[in-house]
Amino acid sequence: MIEREITTPVSLTGADGELNPAALGWTRTPLHDTSGIPGRGHRGRNKRWEYWAVMTPTHVVALTVSCIDYLSLHSVWVLDRTTREAIDTTVLSPGGRSATLPASLGDGPARARTRKVTLDIDEVDEGTRLRGVAPRVRFDITATRPAGHESLGVVVPWRRSGRTGRSQYRGFQYTVKDVARPAHGTLTLDGTPVDVPTGSWAVLDHGRGRWPYQVWWNWAAGSGVVNGRTIGLQLGSKWTDGSGATENAVVVDGHLSKISEELVWDYDPSDWMRPWRVRGDHADLTFTPFHNKHSRTNALVIATRTDQLFGTWTGWVLDSAGERVSVDGIEGWAEDVLNRW
Numbered sequence: 001m002i003e004r005e006i007t008t009p010v011s012l013t014g015a016d017g018e019l020n021p022a023a024l025g026w027t028r029t030p031l032h033d034t035s036g037i038p039g040r041g042h043r044g045r046n047k048r049w050e051y052w053a054v055m056t057p058t059h060v061v062a063l064t065v066s067c068i069d070y071l072s073l074h075s076v077w078v079l080d081r082t083t084r085e086a087i088d089t090t091v092l093s094p095g096g097r098s099a100t101l102p103a104s105l106g107d108g109p110a111r112a113r114t115r116k117v118t119l120d121i122d123e124v125d126e127g128t129r130l131r132g133v134a135p136r137v138r139f140d141i142t143a144t145r146p147a148g149h150e151s152l153g154v155v156v157p158w159r160r161s162g163r164t165g166r167s168q169y170r171g172f173q174y175t176v177k178d179v180a181r182p183a184h185g186t187l188t189l190d191g192t193p194v195d196v197p198t199g200s201w202a203v204l205d206h207g208r209g210r211w212p213y214q215v216w217w218n219w220a221a222g223s224g225v226v227n228g229r230t231i232g233l234q235l236g237s238k239w240t241d242g243s244g245a246t247e248n249a250v251v252v253d254g255h256l257s258k259i260s261e262e263l264v265w266d267y268d269p270s271d272w273m274r275p276w277r278v279r280g281d282h283a284d285l286t287f288t289p290f291h292n293k294h295s296r297t298n299a300l301v302i303a304t305r306t307d308q309l310f311g312t313w314t315g316w317v318l319d320s321a322g323e324r325v326s327v328d329g330i331e332g333w334a335e336d337v338l339n340r341w
Contacts, residue, residue, distance in 0.1 A: 001262070004024065004026070005027070006025040006031055008031065009032075010033070012033060024157060024244075025245075027153035029151065029153075030151070032155070037208045038069060045212075047067075047068045047209055048208050049101075050066070050206055051063070051066075052130055053333070054196065054202045055201050056183070056199075056200040057081075057200070059079060059194060060291075062077040063077075063130065065111065066101075070094070072092070072098045073090065073092055074112035074114060074117045074119060075088070076117055078189065079310070087136050088295075098112060105206050118133045119132045124142065128142070130202070139186065141183055141186070143181040144181060144184070146254055148254045150251060151176055151178035151204070152176065152178075152249040153174070153176045154246070155173070155174050156175070156209075156240050158212060171212045173210075174209055175209075175247060177203070177205055178203065179203050179233065179234050180203075181201065182200070183201055213340060213341065214340045216239065217238050217337050218335065219247075220276075220333065220335070223331065224327075224329060229252055231325065232250065233250055233251075233313060233327055235283075235334075237278075246261065246263075248261065250319055257318075259282045259283065259318070263282070263283055264277075267336070273309070287334045289310065290310060290311050292309050293307070293310070294307050301341070303341075306335065309335065312331055
């Protein structure tokens with residue numbers, strides 16, 4: 001596949017509110033102006049969110065601030081890696097009043113304000129500060145941004161067959177996947193503080209777009225240190241297939257190498273805990289899970305099925321210089337999600 005790298009600022013949408021063809025491509029630093037989402041029209045199809053997950057040696061912390069036009073969804077999820085106890089608080093609220101989301105990444109804070117969940121995501125000098133309060137849970141974690149650190153931004157179009165011009169698109173998504181952000185701070189569970197120490201890693205999934213009603217996707221990420229180098233792994237499948245874009249990349253000591261190949265995912269939906277394989281000409285990877293975050297939501301117009309597996313990666317990925325980069329021992333997740341929203 002040939003994918004175009006974008007190196008100058010560009011608007012995701014045109015003056016008519018539709019996808020700007022000049023926005024198609026990928027970036028290594030956020031350059032897309034997404035202020036045209038939601039915009040006028042397309043009611044119910046506009047999706048905006050900030051998702052962060054932090055893996056520490058003892059816990060996993062995940063938070064979501066989102067608005068999908070007709071309602072907002074906010075969540076805090078914490079896993080104790082020793083006991084496997086999970087604390088999950090998810091709040092659905094009508095409309096978008098409970099959510100504050102920046103027009104474009106980095107333009108301002110993200111906030112969630114509900115009776116059960118309060119979330120604050122703020123850009124600070126050191127990186128991004130993540131704060132939250134939910135039943136039994138409180139956290140204040142900073143995802144640092146090392147100098148020169150790069151992240152993957154991609155615009156994925158969903159095309160209509162046999163159509164040309166602007167009407168050829170039945171939807172599109174701009175995503176930024178920012179992996180291998182060193183994290184530190186404090187997590188408090190039932191009043192007991194837990195350190196978020198060196199060796200903890202944060203990952204961002206930033207999304208702005210207009211989606212079809214039903215979408216199926218795979219997403220995987222990993223972060224860690226291998227042979228003295230900081231490695232970040234970012235992979236995706238299904239939702240990008242046939243679009244002309246991928247969300248596959250590896251980050252080594254902050255430098256991003258784009259993988260322009262639709263990799264093959266091999267896993268067993270009848271036994272999610274079996275090792276997963278992701279492979280192609282540019283990668284040969286095995287993911288071994290230790291926990292499945294299995295969830296279902298059925299709220300009239302919204303229905304989701306998520307199996308997010310947390311575990312450890314082994315194998316290799318080719319960087320842009322053709323070097324095999326080992327990912328042995330980095331931790332992260334791989335997921336299979338079906339959304340009707």
